[in-house]
Amino acid sequence: MDRLGSAMNDRLSGLADLDQRSREIFRQLVESYLETGAPVGSRTISKSLPMTLSPASIRNVMADLESTGLIFSPHTSAGRLPTELGLRFFVDGLLEIGDLSEGDRSAIETRVAGSNRRSLEDVLTEATQMLSGLSHCAGVVVAPKINMRIKHIEFVALEPGRALVILVSEDGTVENRVMTVPPGLPPAALTAAANFLNVRFQHKTLDEIQNAVGQEIETLKRELDELTATVVEQGIASWAGAEPEEKTLIVRGRGHLIENVDALDDLERIRMLLDDLETKKDMIRLLGLAEEGQGVKIFIGSENKLFSLSGSSLIVAPYHNAEQHIVGALGVIGPTRINYARIVPMVDYTARLLSRLLS
Incomplete structure (x- = not known):
């Protein structure tokens, strides 16, 4: 402590x-x-x-x-x-915490457990969106790193010898890496490399793309000119060689945080909070504190340095997998005058429901 x-x-x-x-x-x-x-x-x-x-x-x-x-x-x-x-x-x-209302309980069960269709990523995203909607705060979930499926890949020239690789996943997540490219590389080679990957590997996971490119180097060089093949190979290698993150962060409902904000100083604090939500590593570390024990945890304002300026509260609870190991945490972020009595049981019930779904 x-x-x-x-x-x-x-x-x-x-x-x-x-x-x-x-x-x-x-x-x-x-x-x-x-x-x-x-x-x-x-x-x-x-x-x-x-x-x-x-x-x-x-x-x-x-x-x-x-x-x-x-x-x-x-x-x-x-x-x-x-x-x-x-x-x-x-x-x-x-604080006197009562039971969830029937309306809240029904909404949570319908949104989180109401379909057999979905992947873990879908369920976690739905849980985050649901918590945001019911609490009128930002919903957050930290989860095991999800191997996202790629919707679009793009290469953007930055300066001689450097380019940006942009990956857009099917859930809308955007991630970037800077890569080294041959000096004097024409823009057409970047365009051709992106077109090749988007046609051949759309809706594949990054691991699947990396494996396929590794196995098809010779085919790649026959189908593309040498410079374009180099861009494809080095672009994918830049992701393969990156240090993997063990956790991923899902945030939904940022817009709730600026509702009913009248004073300029309050608006400035909310802007700082929105900046905090973009600091993924610090946020993942904070939510990870919930994984150190059972039950709901509440962080208020400057009790955690991440919220020391924005004056915010985080209500968060861990969830488990089938082996009863804590694998992540979910909760809501809002102003310190959040409705603790209503939201604490809401977060707790959602975490327990998610644990049952993963069992």
Whole structure:
């Protein structure tokens, strides 16, 4: 555990001594914030408390909560908002998680398990899209590296002696590699190499293309001129020699993250989050933390450096294969005022359903 996490745990352990009245006021404040996103004042809390307290008494309790670091007062408002420490305290100790609604359960089962047709890639993509739609956040899945089927290959000249190989998979994924080409290579050779591969190997996996090209070198040289054959051979070799990634990342629903964003500073944080989602290695590493144990994990804001600037939360759970080995994780990313009570069981149920499908 890093020093930030250790320090936070130390502070949380000291909050266990809060009396029942303080806990209830804090709960009402956080629940109101999660619902509205607005600072919460004492009068708002007094209307929803199960006990009778004056606004003045509530303000005194809120002052104590502020001194412990659970809430703070924005300079533009007399109300209070929970801090990241406060959200962690709420999630770990006060959050009441109910069962999934029948509508959510039915939607998950229909979308994820409702067809016998599909490959693992199809199921994972559907699960990601489904979580995004139900949560109105970004859905994310990290999975074993999928050997994608190629829809289109293109070569683009960069500078003398270098070209870019662009692979477009059937699911729309685009991956690039820079390759070395003979000096003075005419553009027609790049076009001919791409045409040859697209006609001969469309809908094949990269492994299948590599094996076929390796076995058909002599045929390749008879059908194509020497320079074009060299482009084909070296272009595919550039992928064969690349260090393979053990995991792949699927993200769906980025557009949900910019819905209902009014303030410019909020929009800037969302832009930073969208940049975070493009940092695949860091995101895969973060989701990989969910593979270190059972059940749902929740990361809030700066608890993880990837979200330290964007102020986001990640709710994630691992899923298993037939041997009960954890092979990946799935979840949602959204603002820190995400609906934890609804989304935690949604992520948990989807992960357990996916594990059953893989068994």
